[in-house]
Amino acid sequence: MSGGRDDRLADAEAAAELEGPELIHAGYRRLERWRVTLPEAAGRGRIVQEREVLRAGPCVAALAVDVERDLLVLIRQFRLPAALATGKGDLVEVVAGRVEPGEAAEAAVVREIEEEAGITARKIVRLFDFLPTPGIVDESATLFLVSVDAADLPDHSGAAAENELTRPFAVTIDEAIESLSNPAPRNGYLLLALQWLALNRGQLRRLLAA
Template sequence: MSRQEFAYEILEEEAAYQGFFSLFKFRLRHTLFDGGWSPVLTRELFHRGNCVAVVPYDPITDQVVLIEQFRVGTVKNQDAKWILEIVAGAIEPGETAEEVAHRETWEEAGCTIQKLLRVTEFYTSPGGTSEKITLFCARVDATRADGIHGLDAEDEDIRVHVFSFEDAFAKVESGEINSGIPILGLQWLALNRERLRREWTD
């Protein structure tokens, strides 16, 4: 079956919950690789819209700016409840991904972006959520990164950390950084760091 022959039908859609996030319930079916159609399936979709994530990197000092905050997604496990991440935030109506990158890097880390590079786009967990991330790497001045940040209106309490690249990547390898988005972002930086240091320090 070619991709042109793929098809699906939504037979019923119900808004099961509307709050800070949304939950939709679908009855649907889709074509099968061997031909024909699947039975009618019931699937729930966690919807939060598209988001942006940013790896704030200082090529002069070879440092990465990370943020730490409480995450409710950890409460059902034995992991630490305050976790290290990269900057991230939702794209609001009328905003571009680039505008969100600048806004969130300032709001969450207190850093002004000097250069911005779009890395890739990806779904975080397409088996159940619509969230799609646009990942950037941003040149920042890490010597100015410090303190507690976040918006009071969103009850954010975000602490900024500055690590050498080696220390930040060691936290990925040890499992201390255990969230998918910063892992992906720091792995990309590991592959492209030398190029960025050449291109962003000219």
């Protein structure tokens, strides 16, 4: 406990010794190898691990809602790792993307809404940060609530300079939340966003009020 707060569920700094990185591959993302020495554990001594880390860096995601029409804006996008894992690479997703060097997270989510959904962000509210895959990727993501107008979604969008192709669409907020009861989507970003939406739907208008 710290100041009346229970810290058992809080992440904390680790007394680990890090050696590295050794560059394994420098492509779209850097792949590195690190040597980690953990503190002594009773009966086990010091534990030494070798770990590979894919460096992805900061990212943003958008829970894009049209509160006037009671709609949630999503996209479809091909994901090769998903296709390899499940045979279903045409994923339903929230708008998301990396934060460019020197770019603020708020600016990044506005840009991603324009690039991936082809619409304009009206207002953004920062919700929470999370680590999507901390076992192997250093990606640190921030989820934003974003107010949008879903009336004129394009058939397709995506950043041409990145050879990106997305297909925006909208569903009712009821439909989106109901999908959690028998989840068809498997994208972690989307499931986290839908869980937040299910818990906080009644606050949308207040949070997005001008």
